[in-house]
Amino acid sequence: MSQFPGVQFLTSASAPAQFPPDQGWEMAVAGRSNSGKSSAINALLGRHALARTSRTPGRTQLYNYFEVSPGSRLVDLPGYGHASVPGAIRATWGPMADALRTRECFAAVMVVVDIRRGVGDLDLALIEWAARDPSRTHVLLSKADKLPRGQAGTALREAGAALEGLATCQLFSAHKGTGVEEARGLLKKWLAESTKK
Numbered sequence: 001m002s003q004f005p006g007v008q009f010l011t012s013a014s015a016p017a018q019f020p021p022d023q024g025w026e027m028a029v030a031g032r033s034n035s036g037k038s039s040a041i042n043a044l045l046g047r048h049a050l051a052r053t054s055r056t057p058g059r060t061q062l063y064n065y066f067e068v069s070p071g072s073r074l075v076d077l078p079g080y081g082h083a084s085v086p087g088a089i090r091a092t093w094g095p096m097a098d099a100l101r102t103r104e105c106f107a108a109v110m111v112v113v114d115i116r117r118g119v120g121d122l123d124l125a126l127i128e129w130a131a132r133d134p135s136r137t138h139v140l141l142s143k144a145d146k147l148p149r150g151q152a153g154t155a156l157r158e159a160g161a162a163l164e165g166l167a168t169c170q171l172f173s174a175h176k177g178t179g180v181e182e183a184r185g186l187l188k189k190w191l192a193e194s195t196k197k
Contacts (some may be wrong), residue, residue: 003046003184010065010073016099019063022072025194026105026186030126031112033079036174037141040112041066041076043174044183063096072191075100081122097129108136108190110183111167115141115155119162119169127166137167138186144171144178 013019032036043049064076077097100106109130113123119139127137141159144152152171156168159169173178 003188004068006023006069007045007050008067008069009050010048010067011061012064014098016063019099019103020065020073021113022103022105022179023071023192024105024158025107026073026075026103027038027068027108027110028075028106029110029112030077030130031079031095031142032081032114032117032120032122035079035112035114035117037076039174040110040140040172040183041074043116043177043180043186046184064117068187069191070178071127072194080126087190089169091132093144101130106132107194108132109138110187111137111139112142112172112197113139114160115144115159115171116146118155118173124162124166127163134168136190137184139163139167139169140172140179140183142174144174160179 010020011018029037029041031040042048045068061077061078066074066076068074077100092141109132110128111123111126113119123139127139130137139159141152141156144162147155156169156171163169170179170182174180
């Protein structure tokens with residue numbers, strides 16, 4: 001049985017007016033194009049094809065909203081750092097991003113980083129943009145199965161140093177299941193805390 005039995009796709013937004021009402025609780029999931037973001041969302045929510053995966057970087061070009069539980073949403077943001085995204089679409093991301101950041105319900109962010117790339121300037125810029133509390137900002141070092149255990153451990157320590165005071169981080173592999181329960185546990189913790197307010 002799914003860890004989140006009520007999860008469902010809500011809507012795709014290409015403009016702030018199409019966002020769901022600014023109520024409840026919202027978590028953004030972001031990452032560079034081809035970081036494994038869609039696979040991470042599917043693994044996190046326990047659904048095989050909820051978020052579309054593609055071998056073509058930059059495929060997610062809308063803000064895709066999923067209801068995790070009543071009043072709680074996950075929003076899949078467009079991948080960043082890929083030049084082939086049409087300029088007109090890229091131009092909308094500024095106003096869209098600013099509108100998302102100022103929503104009262106926007107409470108947390110998960111950033112998916114390919115462990116082989118490490119935490120880069122674009123990832124740090126995204127975390128700075130989100131401006132959420134460090135306890136509500138978490139980095140998934142995806143594709144951890146692509147590195148030997150020793151190298152993965154080194155990458156985790158390096159990421160932790162780069163993110164000190166900004167975010168927490170962990171090893172993650174949607175393919176092997178590494179870190180999936182840990183990430184789900186954090187999401188459940190955030191959801192539980194949001195209902196106590």
